[in-house]
Amino acid sequence: MPRSSGPVDSPARLSLISRHLAPSYPLNTPYTVERHPDNIDTSLLPKTQTRALTTDANSSAKMSTQPEHPTLLIPGPIEFDDAVLNSMSHYSESHVGPAFVNVFGETLSMLRKLFQTTDSSAQPFVLSGSGTLGWDLVAANLIEPGEDALVLSTGYFGDGFADCLKVYGANVTQISAEPGSRPQLPEIEKALSEKKYKLLTVTHVDTSTGVLSELKNLSELVHRVSPDTLVIVDGVCSVACEEIDFDAWKLDGVVTASQKAIGCPAGLSISMFSGRAIQAFQNRQTPPTSYFASMKNWLPIMQNYEAKKPSYFATPSPQLVRALHTALTQIVAQGVKERFAAHKAASDKIKAAIAALGLKQVAANPDDQAHGMTAIYLPENVKGAELLPKLGARGVVFAGGIHKAIAAKYIRFGHMGVSVLDPSRGHVEKAIKALEEGLSECGYQKA
Template identity: 75%
Template sequence: MGNNNPSLSRLSLISRHIGSQPHQLSANYAQSFSQIQNRRLSTSQSINMSSQPEHPALLIPGPIEFDDAVLQSMSHFSESHVGPGFVSTFGDTISMLRKLFQTTDSSAQPFVISGSGTLGWDLVAANLVEPGEDVLVLSTGYFGDGFADCFKTYGANVDQLTGPIGGRPQLSEIEKALKSKRYKLVTVTHVDTSTGVLSELEKLSETVKSVSPDTLLIVDGVCSVACEEIAFDAWKLDGVVTASQKAIGCPAGLSISMFSGKAIEAFKARKTPPGSYFASMKNWMPIMQNYEAKKPSYFATPSPQLIHALHTALTQILAKPIAERFAKHREISDKIKKAVSDLGLKQVAEKLEDQAHGMTAVYLPETVKATDLLPKLAKSGVIFAGGIHKAIAPKYVRFGHMGVSVTDPARNDIDKAIKALTAGLADCGYQKA
């Protein structure tokens, strides 16, 4: 039977043409495609038209709202993960991460591996600590506790300093612990999304390096990278692990991390093999180094589409001075926290210096249940998250304010959310005293 569908006919012609070219698409062709796509994306952005279907504004502590250009990057045609076009994109992406983390140290090593932020914990626990070694975990909530569990899985001896709910361990406590035992490393959750508590890194690093200079300082930056300041070199950090779906503004599926030369040397000095195969730095380090040098390499298959999305997200972030991005997140955070206070509500993180700038955890009035409020917010076109800290879970909600919801002036996500929160509380019968 003949084919009278012109679209299918064109597709057939394209398929035959591709089939007659068994070699890989050239880097030039891939680059041309990317340039054409970027011109289309910039055109669509310039007239403030979103290609996304209408949907509630996702204002949870991750995943966050994504820019059109980032999402459209994922529609890139299928390509080989060792082809010249993808190798070039991945290499540039790894190099851009150095700028995001603010490091110029050539001995520092970035990693981009398929997985969630939790994979970063495994990278640290499987490679930088050997069974029986001592680790100090500074916990400000649910995710600090989770990091401690990860270390125990790999056989480390774990001591934990836990701050009060809504607070963090103090430097005097940390200094005392460091003097009591020789720790292989200290970990801190920069922003724990269960409480909205922000941990201070610069003075913590000074304390660790002063009291125990051989101890590595590792940061869980899943909910802080790209919205909270992280000066990797200046603050002498040894590792920061994060993920794609939070303030970086890329769909979930990538574990992203940076480790210092000191951390890499500690890995190389191991007496036993890493406790993981997939999360082994031995397996991944040459892959990352080759890609950054624009050389094809293989250990496990990456996601080209997610890497393209990350490349676009990082390009957007680095188009302006990174300090401006941090300042904008602080500005919007202050606006939200003032609105919360004006409503007569309190934050889980009570002290100003303990409050994150990419999210806010808000205690509800005693007369309002999260299970009543959250559906009302959703009907108003806003999605908040419920509480997850086991001691206070029913008593609070979490408002995420990161990425394009903060930085894109064409959006009204934040004002919409404040308005919805005000109306939702009133619908639940709440009146400020």
């Protein structure tokens, strides 16, 4: 597996991400509106804002107040529960008022349950920003210019984390796997034994490939071979759908975002750092290399909010925090282990259906396959640019490929949150049917 510390081709990366962001269905495509069940009186509801979430007569139909829209099944943002979206419509309030302070404090406490930590020295952070801000938190606070970082890359976002660390002056050694695979423990052990690294980063699920990195044995290896090295996890596409046992696995940092498996609209950078990571920050010889992303500024704010004391450094988003509070309340009520199991069961069903269509995954080894998304190789005679609009015409939105080595060869199916936890929505069945029909329309027939 090649090891590289060279810069990533920025124009190519921008081209790939623009493909990821571009609409994958015609903007003027008409979408079929599903009928409301006859036994539900919708006369009091705005007809343009109600729809049936299922047409399956054997399931309990639920109503949604969301406008009719194509089903979003990309690796984030995901579809949202109505209660979460309703939380966003909360009236304006002071970010240091007692009501909001109480909600924010409860939100931070619930994050401990999500990450599975009871360590009082660990600290959750919730900042306004995207998941990428988590990289900056790590790079600006936990490593100093000139110190060494080991980055394990399984795709586009592993490369991005390496780029971020370089911007802040870290010396980065990168172990990159071929598309669909991940760096192996012997190679990682060799690198750790050759140099002292301040931290190691790993992307738990790289959204560009659907590769799931194993954390438990990796962390055990780091603590055995290089016990002073911090273990940092990019969990943007894994938190709340893949198991993360922060305490038991002795992780030092996990950074994530609100809009993926947590099931909250985009706009919040969410992270958990261990007491050991906080101590590493406090032992810095130089000041943090960011102002907004400085733990010096944010640590006391987070500690105060969790203690339900008003505090201020920069204005949070009360509406987004309330939405996150609702999402976390649902997650805790369900149970995190039950949530992980439900995502795995749904993933197994989806991957079996994909195999039945004669399609292969980018991550060929089942042990390397994520449970919240699937990266699917296209048949040789089918192009993503041709298939994705056909899925869109059937009311389903998948994402195109963004890994620069294979971008045109695959598509990505995100299956997180309510789309798999609420079977009455019928999202999985709708997606598989759309995929089968879309491939057929493109001329593909299983051999």
